[in-house]
Amino acid sequence: MSKAQLAMVIGVSLILGFFFGEIKRSGIIEKAPNFDESLYSGSLIKQKFRTIGMIESVLPLQNNVVNVINFWATWCPPCRKEIPIFNKKFVEESTKGIGIIGIALDEEDQIKDFLTIQPVDYPHFFGQQDVSNLMGHYGNSMGVLPFTVFTDSNGNFLSSIVGEVSYERLSEAVLDAKKLTEKSQ
Template sequence: MNRRDALVWGATAVFALLAGGLGWWIGLRVHAPERPPPPGLVVVEPGQPLSPLTLAGLHDGQPRELAGPGRPRLLNYWASWCGPCRDELPALDAFARSQAPNGVEVVGIALEDAADARAFAARLDLGFLLLQEAPGPRDSSVRFGNARGLLPFSVLVDADGRLVKTHYGAFADAAEVAGWAAPVTSSD
């Protein structure tokens, strides 16, 4: 075997080990065990109304109320350091832009420092509302069912303000988002 072939085989082996290690780590995260909520924290179950939630707009800092009746909503928790979150944002944006004025409202909630989220979001042309919340054991993602502490995490809310279902992980495309949100989309 010549030197070039040895380098190719060596690089292939290193890549395979790295890919295997990354796959193992992702598998641990996706299948992370659910953790009990902190004492006194009430977790909303499917069919129950969302607890009151007011978060600051990512760009303007203005408070936005998200609980209660109104349009159906898809709340998506993300962070700029989260690769699957970054990959998923275009699918959420395409879905959001496909919705009629009374359709599903997509709301992105950055679970990180506002300055970091703002800097990342400035590079994107997202057509949906972006909010920010400090991450922690009592953040709204945990109250709405994120018992694994994973991102991205999505919450589907009906027009009456009741939790319909949750989703761990990234959506691949707008069609997958639409299929997942189908229980709250209007047929008229």
């Protein structure tokens, strides 16, 4: 590798490192930006996503006080690292009005193969452009993964976390989201 090529690789790496470091440090996005409702066929509650077997289904949001929607992909190492955390939180919170939903930016075959290695205990859906559009709807127009969104029972945005979450951070964010729903009632 020539010195010019090495300098180019180092420069691009520094820029990408700074950019993704800034996104990770930003943590919670307090407010979703304005978005074009015409991108969606009806409300989020009526929007259908695919499940294994190509069954189209709406997201199970309405029975929960708070919904935790985790956007992930099988090819994303931080996303894969989060799955046991979301599995644990799902077991703890599923009877307390907290719903956890995974939405993968993948194709069905990739999900099927992945699920033979890593079980996912909470409901999950998958897609491509529809998933990217939904991430943009919640303020993640860059498509950074993992991305976790907190909504009320109507799918209204409460908060989001860009980047990998720890169990402690997820627990704190769930409590914060519950407080926001209590204030709005």
